[in-house]
Amino acid sequence: MDDQNKNLILATALSFIVILVWFLLFPPQDTPKNTAKQPVAEQNAGAAKTQAPAASATATATAGATATASASQAAGATPEAKATAADLPTVKIDTPRLEGSISVQGGRIDSLQLKGYKETLAKDSPLVRLLSPVGKPDAYYVLYGWAPGGSLAYTDVPGANTVWTVASKGALTPKNPLVMTWNNGKGLVFTRRISVDDNYMFTVTQGVKNTTGAAVTMEPYGMIVRHGLPPERGSTILHEGVVQMTDGKLDEIGYGGMRKFEDVPTEGGPAKVVHAKSGWIGFTDKYWMTSLIPETGKPFTAVDKYTKASDIYQLESRLPVMTVAPGASAEASSRVFAGAKEYDTLRMYQNQKDVPRFVDSIDWGWFFFLTKPIYWLLHKLHILTGNVGIAIICLVIVLKLIVLPLAYKSYVSMARMKELQPEMEALKERAGDDKQKLQKEMMQLYKEKKVNPAAGCLPMLFQIPIFFSLYKVIYVTIELRQAPFFGWIRDLSAPDPSSWMNLFGVLPFPAPMEHSFLATLSIGALPILLGITMWLQQKLNPAPADATQKMIFAWMPWVFMFMLGHFASGLVLYYITNNTLTFLQQYMIMRSHGHPPDIFGNIRSSFKRGKSAAK
Template structure:
C-alpha cells in the first residue's frame, strides 16, 4: 500500500475515532419545536380550560398546602387484567394509574419484578392518565367531572380484552357523564366519553385527555432516566405528519405560573396525530381519532414538579334531550416494532416513528427489519447479528472486491512507484504527477481501498442505534454468560472471563476499563490481524499510530453493547478473509506471519510476492 492510500485509511480511522469522542463530549442538541408558546384558551371559539398538572396532584399529594383541597380517602379501584397487562384504575377521577407489563422483567434475576409503567399519586414516581371535559360557555368546573370526581362503576367488574367497563357520574343538574374503557390484547386502550343532557338548555364542553408524570429530583428530573445523548426521553408530538421531540429539560421551560393561566408548548393539529411521553423502552401516548383536529400541549408545574401532556378536542354542543360521545385511544406499553407497526396500519399516523431511529433512519429502519426477520428464522439474536453481518458484507462485496483488487494492483505497482520516487528526488510535484500518470495507465484508483471503510461508519452507527434503542435487543440472550446483548460484555479478566462465580466490574467503573471482557479482547485481536495483511508503514509516526489503534478501539468499545461488539468482531473476521482471498487471487500473497514478526521487531517489512 502506498503512502497516499495509507494516509487516507489513517485519516478515515482517526475521523471515526474523533466522531466517537465528539459525540460523547458534545452530544447534539435536541430539535427545538417550531411552535410558539401560547395559552390554552379556546377551542373553536368556545372558552374552555383543562385542569393543570397541579389540579391532578391533589389526591394523596404529601406536599399539598393547607390552602388546597384535602385529599380524598382511598377510592375504590377496578382491576385491569389482560394477557400482557396487570393493574387497576381508580374511581377517583377514573384515572388509569396502576399498570405493569407482564412480559418484561426489570432485570435478568429470577426474583426480578415485572416492569411497572404507571403508578398512582402518592407513589415514588406517580405516572397516570386521566380524561374529562373542559366546561364551555355557561358551565362551571363543578358541572363537569374533574380529576378528583368519584365515579360509579356502572357496568363490568374487571377490565380485560373482551370485558370493557363503564363508569358513570351524575352532576345533579341534568347532565350524566359516562366513560367506557376497553383494552385490546396488547397495549391499546379505547376511551369513549359521553354526556347525556336532560336539561332544557344547550350546553358545550370539550373532551380532553391528560398524561401526568411526577418528577422527584431537585430539578424535576424523573427517576430512571438514561440521560444518554443517543436516546430521546421526553415528550413526542406527531402533528399532521411532523414529529417533534422535546426532552424533559426543555419541557421545564413551559412552566405554569401559579398566578397566570397555564402556559404550554401548543400544537394545533388539523388532520391527526398524537402526543405522549417516551422512555428507553416504554411509552404512553394519547391518540385522538384518525383524521381528527385537536390541540396538543406539553407543560410543567414547577411547584410540584409535574410534567403534563394533553389533547383537547373541539367543543361538542349537546342539545337538550340528546347524548354526544367521543372516542380516543391511549397506548401504554412497550415500544415493540411489530405491535406499533400494526397500530400504524390501523390508522395511528406514523406511529412507527415513536421508536427513536436516529439521524441515519434510512439505514436504521432496514437494518432493524433485516435483523428482526433473521431472528424470527434463527431464534437467537447473537447468531442473527452474525447473520446480518454476513448479509451486509455480501451486499457490499462488489465494492469490496474492487477495493481489494485495487489494493493488490497497488502492490504490483510498488516497484514502479519506488522508481518514480528515486527519479523525482525532492521534487514532490513531479513525483505526484508521475504517480497520477501511472495510476491512469494501469487503471488503478488509490482511494478505492477507503470506500468500504467509509461505508462502514454510518452502518456502524445505525447498528449501534438498533442495538441500543430497540426493545427486541433488551435482555436478548446469545449463549453462556452473554444473556443480554444490549448490555456490555459481562465477562472480565477479573472473573476469568465468566468462569469464576463473581460478577465483572460495573460498566461505569474505572475497573471495567482495565479488566475488559472476552468480546472486546477478540475485537482488538481481529483488528490487529486485519492490519497484518499489509506491512507496517515506513513512516515511524504512522507505524506507531497503526500499532496502537486496535488496542485503543478495544478499550473504547469495551463498554458498548455486547451485540455491537459481536457485529464488529464478525465484520473484522469476514473482512480479513475476503481481503486475504481476493488479494491472493490477484497475485499478491499477504505475509501475515511475516508482518507480525516484523511488528515485534519494530522494523517495517518489505512486500512479498
C-alpha cells in the same frame, strides 16, 4: 526535538482528543432525581396543581362565553373528593400483556405493569412498571375529563379528583369493559366506558346526558401527567420526552425543551399548542411509550405544558367543543396506547387501526433510510434463526454480499499496493529525508501502475453509516433487549459482562463495578476478539509511508477495542463478523492475484521489531 518525542506528543494529543470526543458523544447518564423522599402530601399537592384545559369554543348564541379552569380548579374540589387516592377503591386491569388498576378518583389509569418484560434477567426481578399513581415516587398516569364552557363551572364537570361510581362488575379485561358514572347533582349525568385489547391499547368513551332545561357547552380532553423526570434515562443519542404526530409531521421535544414552554404565554396557560386534523401525542422512553390517540379523522389540539412549581410535565389531547341540547346526549371517544414499543405491534396499530406513522415513535435516527431496512432484515432473520446473535451474523453476510462489487475493486487495489511495496521501499532509500521528493515520486509510481491508493478506503466509508445505523437498531429496538446469544452473553443489548481482570470468571472475584476507572479498562472476551480481528485485517493492508501515520494505524485496533468494549454485545458481534469476513475476502482476492499475504511472517516481524525497540 527528535522524531520519537514528536511521535509521543502526537500520540498523547490524539488519545486526549479521542477521549474528549467519546465523552461528548456518550456522556455519563444524568443522576435520576430522588423522588422517594418526597412526602405523599406534597405529591398530592402536585396532583392538585395539574392544569385542566379550557373549553376553547368560539362564542356563539348557544355556546356562551368560554370558561378557563385554573390550576386550583383542576383539582376538582367537589364534596365527594376529600379523600386521598390511597383511601379509595381501584378497579383491577388484567390482560394477556398488562396488569394494574384504575382509580375511581378521577378515573385515572395510574398503575400499569408489563407482563412480558422484567426489569433485569434475575428470576425474581419485578415486572417493568410503566404507570404509577399519585402519592408514589415518579407518579405517571393518564387522566380524562371535561373542561367547562359557557355558564358551567369547574365543579359541574368531572375533574382530577372526582370520585366515580363503578357500574360494571369485575376487572377490566379484553372481554369485560369498565363502566363508571358520575352525577353532578345539577342535571348532568356523565359516563365513562374503558375497554382494552389483547395488547396495549385502551379505548375511552366519555358520555354526558343533559337533563337540564338549557344547552351546555364543554370540551372533552385526555391528559398524560408525569411528576418529575423519569428515573432512568438513556444517552444523548436517544430521544426521550414528547413525541407527537400532527398532520403527518413528527415532532420530538426533550424534557429540557418542555421546560421552556412555561415562559411562552398561549391560550389556556403557558404551553405549546398545535391544532391538527389527525395524529397523536405521548411520552416516549427508550423502550416504552404512553400516547393519547384521538379518534381517526377528527381534529384535536395537542398541548405540551410544564409546571415549574410542582415539576409536572403534562400532555393534553383536546377534542372539539360540544354543545349538548336539553334532553340530548353526547359522546367523545379516543384511545390510549400504554406499553412496549414493539415494531410488529406498532405496525399493526398503524396499518390496521389507522394510527398514522406509529412505527416512527421508535427513534430511528438520522440514518432512518438505512436503520429501517436494516431492522426489517434483522427482524426477518431473527424469525428464521430464532437467535438474534445468529441473525446479526447473517445480516453481516447479506451486507457483505451487497457491497461485494465495491469491495472487490478495493481489495484488488490493496493487492496492487502490496505489489508495489518493494518499489516504494526503493523510493524511500533514494529520497532520504526529502519528503516532498518522495511524495512526488510515489504519485508518479501510482500513475504509471494505475493504482489508486484511496480506493481501499471506500468500503470503510460505506461501512460508517451502516455501523451507526446498526448501533441505533441494537440500542433502541426492544426486540434486542435481554436477547441471549450463547454462553455468557445473555443480553445482546448490553456490554459483554466478562472481564480479563478476573480471567473471564476463573479468578474468584467480580469485575470492577460500573462508573469507575478500572471498569473503563475492564473489557470482556468479545471486545478482545474484536481487537484481534482488526489487527489481523490490518496486516493485509500496505503500511503507510509516514512513520507517524504508521504508528497511529498500529494503535488503532487496540484503541477501538477499548472504545467499543462497553458497547452493546450485538454491535461488537457485528464488527467481529464483519472483520472476519473482510479478512477472508481480502486474503482470497490477494491470493488470486498471485500475492498471498504472509500473515504469520508479518506477525513474527512485528514481535521482532517490538523486542528490538524494547532493547
